[in-house]
Structure formats: C-alpha cells, structure tokens
Amino acid sequence: xxxxxxxxxxxxxxxxxxxxxxxxxxxxxxxxxxxxxxxxxxxxxxxxxxxxxxxxxxxxxxxxxxxxxxxxxxxxxxxxxxxxxxxxxxxxxxxxxxxxxxxxxxxxxxxxxxxxxxxxxxxxxxxxxxxxxxxxxxxxxxxxxxxxxxxxxxxxxxxxxxxxxxxxxxxxxxxxxxxxxxxxxxxxxxxxxxxxxxxxxxxxxxxxxxxxxxxxxxxxxxxxxxxxxxxxxxxxxxxxxxxxxxxxxxxxxxxxxxxxxxxxxxxxxxxxxxxxxxxxxxxxxxxxxxxxxxxxxxxxxxxxx
Amino acid sequence: xxxxxxxxxxxxxxxxxxxxxxxxxxxxxxxxxxxxxxxxxxxxxxxxxxxxxxxxxxxxxxxxxxxxxxxxxxxxxxxxxxxxxxxxxxxxxxxxxxxxxxxxxxxxxxxxxxxxxxxxxxxxxxxxxxxxxxxxxxxxxxxxxxxxxxxxxxxxxxxxxxxxxxxxxxxxxxxxxxxxxxxxxxxxxxxxxxxxxxxxxxxxxxxxxxxxxxxxxxxxxxxxxxxxxx
Numbered sequence: 001x002x003x004x005x006x007x008x009x010x011x012x013x014x015x016x017x018x019x020x021x022x023x024x025x026x027x028x029x030x031x032x033x034x035x036x037x038x039x040x041x042x043x044x045x046x047x048x049x050x051x052x053x054x055x056x057x058x059x060x061x062x063x064x065x066x067x068x069x070x071x072x073x074x075x076x077x078x079x080x081x082x083x084x085x086x087x088x089x090x091x092x093x094x095x096x097x098x099x100x101x102x103x104x105x106x107x108x109x110x111x112x113x114x115x116x117x118x119x120x121x122x123x124x125x126x127x128x129x130x131x132x133x134x135x136x137x138x139x140x141x142x143x144x145x146x147x148x149x150x151x152x153x154x155x156x157x158x159x160x161x162x163x164x165x166x167x168x169x170x171x172x173x174x175x176x177x178x179x180x181x182x183x184x185x186x187x188x189x190x191x192x193x194x195x196x197x198x199x200x201x202x203x204x205x206x207x208x209x210x211x212x213x214x215x216x217x218x219x220x221x222x223x224x225x226x227x228x229x230x231x232x233x234x235x236x237x238x239x240x241x242x243x244x245x246x247x248x249x250x251x252x253x254x255x256x257x258x259x260x261x262x263x264x265x266x267x268x269x270x271x272x273x274x275x276x277x278x279x280x281x282x283x284x285x286x287x288x289x290x291x292x293x294x295x296x297x298x299x300x301x302x303x304x305x
Numbered sequence: 306x307x308x309x310x311x312x313x314x315x316x317x318x319x320x321x322x323x324x325x326x327x328x329x330x331x332x333x334x335x336x337x338x339x340x341x342x343x344x345x346x347x348x349x350x351x352x353x354x355x356x357x358x359x360x361x362x363x364x365x366x367x368x369x370x371x372x373x374x375x376x377x378x379x380x381x382x383x384x385x386x387x388x389x390x391x392x393x394x395x396x397x398x399x400x401x402x403x404x405x406x407x408x409x410x411x412x413x414x415x416x417x418x419x420x421x422x423x424x425x426x427x428x429x430x431x432x433x434x435x436x437x438x439x440x441x442x443x444x445x446x447x448x449x450x451x452x453x454x455x456x457x458x459x460x461x462x463x464x465x466x467x468x469x470x471x472x473x474x475x476x477x478x479x480x481x482x483x484x485x486x487x488x489x490x491x492x493x494x495x496x497x498x499x500x501x502x503x504x505x506x507x508x509x510x511x512x513x514x515x516x517x518x519x520x521x522x523x524x525x526x527x528x529x530x531x532x533x534x535x
Contacts, residue, residue: 002392005383005392005394006394006395006396006398009379009382009383009394009396010396010398010399012382013371013379013396013399013403014399014402014403014406017403017406017407018406021406021407021410024410024414025410025413025414025417028414028417028418029417031421032417032418032420032421032422033421034420034421124495124497125497
C-alpha cells in the first residue's frame with residue numbers, strides 16, 4: 001500500500017475525530033454545565049487546603065461548602081486561624097468575633113521517674129493496645145507514652161519525651177488529631193490567649209491519697225490554688241483553670257501566689273519560652289555544635305516472635 | 306454451548322488467571338494509591354470496570370470498522386474517493402493515538418454527564434474517573450482487543466461480545482485484587498511492622514505475596530476448557 005494513501009487516510013481520520021470530539025465535548029460543556037456558587041470556589045481558595053479534618057468536615061472543600069451554603073461558623077478552621085476566619089467573614093459578609101487559636105495541651109506531666117507502679121509491658125507498642133490492659137502503670141489516667149499522638153500528628157508537632165507526650169508549639173496547628181486519637185483523652189484543645197499559657201498538667205480525678213500512691217507530680221486536689229486565685233476551680237478532685245477569665249496582659253506575675261501554693265508540680269506554663277526563661281538560660285553553656293547521633297532504625301525496633 | 310464456554314473461559318481468565326494487577330502488573334498506581342480503605346477501593350474498582358467497558362466498546366468499534374487492515378469503513382471511503390484502485394487500506398499505525406484520544410474524551414464526556422444528572426454517583430466515584438483515564442490497565446485491554454481483531458485470522462476475529470467480556474471481567478478482577486489489598490492494609494494498620502518496612506515497603510511485599518497466591522490459578526483455564534468444550 002502506498003505511503004501517500006496511508007498519510008491521507010490517517011490525516012483524514014484524525015481530523016474527523018478531532019473535530020467530532022471537540023464538537024461533542026464543547027456541546028456537553030454547555031449542556032451539562034453545573035452551577036457552582038462562585039463563593040464556594042472563593043472560600044476553597046481562602047482555606048489552607050491542609051485537609052486535616054480539624055473543623056470536623058472531611059476536607060477543606062466540604063467545609064467551604066458548609067460555610068457558604070449552610071451558614072456554618074467561619075471560625076472552625078484551626079490551621080488557618082483568625083486570618084482565614086477574617087477572610088471568610090469578609091467573603092460572606094459575616095462579623096467575626098475575636099478568636100483564639102486552639103492548641104493541644106497534654107494534661108499529664110509525669111515522666112517515667114515520676115510514675116509509680118509501672119509494670120513491664122511487652123505487648124503491642126501502641127497506647128490503644130496498652131490502654132486495654134489494666135495495671136501497666138499505677139495511674140489509670142496518665143500518659144502511656146507509646147506515642148499514638150505522635151503517629152497521628154501530620155505536622156511533627158508532638159513527641160514523647162521521657163515517657164510523656166510533649167507538644168512543640170512552634171509547629172502545632174491545632175488540628176486536634178492527637179486529641180482524637182489519645183485513648184485516655186488526656187489531650188485537650190485549649191484556646192491560646194497568649195503564646196505562653198498556664199495549664200494543669202494532670203487529669204487524675206482520684207482522691208489525693210490515691211494520686212500520691214501512683215504519681216510524684218499529679219494533682220492531689222488540695223484546692224490550695226482555688227483559695228488564692230479566682231481563676232482556678234475544682235472539678236471533682238482536680239484543679240481546673242477557667243480560660244474565660246484568663247487575661248493574657250496580666251498573666252505572668254498574677255499566677256505567682258497560686259504557683260507558690262501548689263504542693264505538687266501540676267501547674268505548668270507551656271508554649272513559647274518567655275524572655276525571663278531565656279534570660280535564665282543565658283548563663284547556661286550551650287555546646288557550639290551538636291553532632292548528629294547516627295543510629296540505625298534496627299536499634300529501636302523491638303523484635304518479638 | 307461452545308460459544309458460552311468461550312465467553313466463560315475469557316471471563317475467568319481475565320478476572321482470576323491473568324488478573325490485570327496480579328499477573329500482568331498493570332494499574333499498579335491506583336492499586337497501591339487507593340487501597341487504604343475498603344469503601345474507597347470498591348469505588349475505585351467500580352470506576353475502573355466502568356471505564357474499561359467504555360474503552361473496550363470504543364476500541365473494538367474503531368479497530369473493527371476503521372483501523373484494522375481492510376476495515377470496511379475505510380475501504381468503502383477509499384473506494385468512493387478513488388474508484389477502481391485496488392488497495393487494502395491499513396491504518397494500524399493510528400491504533401495507540403486513536404485509543405487514547407477517544408477514551409480520554411469519552412470518559413470526560415461521561416464525567417460531565419454523571420456530574421450533571423447523578424450528583425450522588427459523582428460524589429462516590431466520579432472523582433476517580435479523571436485519575437484512571439487511559440491508565441495502563443485500560444490501554445492493555447484495548448491492545449489485547451486490537452491483537453484479537455486486527456492480528457487474528459479472519460475466522461478468529463473477536464466480536465464485540467468477547468471484547469466486552471474481557472474488559473468487564475478484567476475490571477472485576479481489578480476490583481477483587483484492590484479490595485483484597487485494602488482488606489490486608491486495614492489489618493496491617495494494626496500490626497507492629499518494623500520501621501524500615503512501614504508504608505510502601507510492606508504494601509509491595511503484601512502485593513507480591515498476593516500475586517504468588519494468584520499464581521495458584523494457573524492451569525485452571527486448561528481444565529476449565531476441557532470441561533466446557535466437550
């Protein structure tokens with residue numbers, strides 16, 4: 001068969017196909033056009049597209065739809081914070097109240113040394129599995145230290161240090177993934193009115209005697225703090241801070257009496273270090289350079305048959 | 306009986322024995338990518354089956370009438386344009402181009418249609434459609450059909466029935482494979498996998514073991530053929 005015959009037929013076929021498909025798709029684009037509210041697309045552009053689910057919706061797109069169509073609250077995006085809320089409010093003409101970014105707070109401050117009654121545990125190294133077994137450690141409220149929250153965190157913002165989960169507030173976006181995954185529910189989302197917050201790092205609701213039996217630092221419910229400061233109240237045998245009355249401007253020094261009174265170490269400031277903290281550290285000698293500590297992953301893997 | 310037997314043989318062969326994923330290693334990207342949750346895997350499997358059916362219908366039609374050597378439509382047009390010349394037009398060089406072109410645009414069309422008239426369906430599986438337009442599994446089905454239409458002896462040329470059987474049951478085989486994988490991965494989430502193997506590593510190992518298990522179906526087609534063709 002002649003080459004020119006192939007060329008003519010092939011070119012003709014492709015030309016007919018191209019024109020035909022272009023017509024069909026062009027017609028379909030008009031005929032099957034779906035009206036999408038332009039505000040939804042604008043809202044999707046405003047949202048951070050992290051798709052973390054912190055707002056309670058499946059992803060940013062669903063939240064954008066809910067905000068525009070169902071009048072959902074514009075302040076739910078924990079990752080975007082007040083900036084996104086303001087933009088969304090402007091888009092929809094909604095007044096936005098001042099909101100505080102929510103950050104994860106671990107209500108347990110007991111390291112391995114502080115916890116009493118710990119037992120050897122050779123099971124599945126996840127909190128969810130260990131939580132099912134009673135008696136792994138004396139305290140049935142506190143952190144288990146297997147790091148389910150570390151696995152859940154998409155932002156590398158929480159780590160287990162000395163057996164207790166510690167939040168890195170430089171990285172925390174407040175999506176709440178760690179709080180949802182913690183089987184003991186010791187992580188709560190707290191409105192951070194300043195970068196430096198006082199929190200109660202204990203969630204043991206037992207009587208003081210039982211707490212001292214299992215922990216060196218847990219809250220014993222003595223209510224000493226509530227007597228010197230109105231911003232504390234007792235819930236059962238556990239001190240709580242009323243964050244409604246929490247005023248960041250008068251913060252640092254006004255808590256001093258309560259901190260003095262607390263016989264345990266359950267009242268702890270978390271968040272970014274203050275200037276005072278940095279000044280205290282100024283005298284401490286810091287090594288110039290930190291050498292990387294090379295280890296193979298095999299070293300920390302526990303092999304079991 | 307022989308006709309039905311042939312169809313059954315093609316179906317079983319496409320779904321189990323020569324499973325697209327586990328025998329030919331086709332469509333691995335959706336197989337690894339969307340096999341994290343069972344319901345997502347099922348949606349993906351349905352979408353692949355659907356696109357395979359459309360693709361096989363179109364590729365068979367185009368191959369049979371236009372592209373194969375001596376295809377009726379092309380011959381007729383050539384005879385009409387220049388009567389009296391004795392040529393057997395062969396447009397096989399266009400195969401790949403036409404398949405990708407036609408399948409991509411028709412899937413696009415179907416996606417628009419479903420989005421307009423079946424929003425619920427679109428939500429559950431429409432999002433997968435653009436992901437799998439002419440991926441390797443779909444192009445493989447087209448080429449398999451091409452092999453049996455333009456390459457076969459005139460008596461053995463596949464009809465639309467066999468092509469559709471191959472494609473749909475190939476899709477069923479894909480759905481089986483991806484759902485098995487999703488089930489395994491949901492269980493794997495609860496397991497203590499060594500650090501070095503986590504994620505893609507253990508998934509590929511599991512896929513390999515699954516492929517070896519499917520190797521057990523080899524030879525079933527021969528005994529099945531003996532059973533059905535008697």
